[in-house]
Amino acid sequence: MVHMHITAWVVGLILFFIASSMYKSEKMKPATIVHMILRLFYLIIIASGILVLNELGFNLSNLNGEYIGKLILGLVTVAMMEMVLVKMKKEKPAKVFWIIFIIALVLTILLGIRLPGGIFHM
Template identity: 50%
Template sequence: MAHMHITAWTLGLILFIIALNLYKKRNQKIATIAHMVLRMIYLFIIITGGQLTWDYFQGYEMPIFGEVIVKAIAGGWIVVMMELILTGTKKGKANRADWIQFWIALVIVIILGFFRLPMGFLFFQ
């Protein structure tokens, strides 16, 4: 499940960058298509992330639950920020605060997901 989740958010980030660049170039039709596909990927990210969260609650003990919950909230926060950044860019609005929140949430998720929690890189050795 972890590999499916990583694949889903990697595709999500790639589509986010593509849609963002298309909106900035004022190519609205293709950008809207990429944005709609990204919204479908959001669903896959949320479903696989929810399954991973459930797996953590089923297979591990109490001390990591707080970090799992923070990672889940930050993951949802990233999805919301990606959507707000794209809609703001589409409307031509400045969205510096959204970008700051996106980067903070992304750092939290990467640190917890890859380096702190048991299904991350440090535990696959």
């Protein structure tokens, strides 16, 4: 299940950067299609993340702080991906959302590597 989660994140990030470059070059129709596919991947990312936690034997009553932090950072990362694309689509400044996205993404990846069940602990 960890592999599915990582694959979903990689595909999601690729789709995010494709959509953002399309919005930047004002190819609105294809960018909207890629954006809609990315929204499906948001659901896959969140669902696979929950399944990874269940696979590791965690539920809401026995999560420790690091796992809760990773869960929150992952949700913030997904939310910022969406906010960046929505702002770009509306041709409004998205600099703050880009900064939050990059910080949240780096922290999420670092926690994912560090925590048991992460890429180096499989």
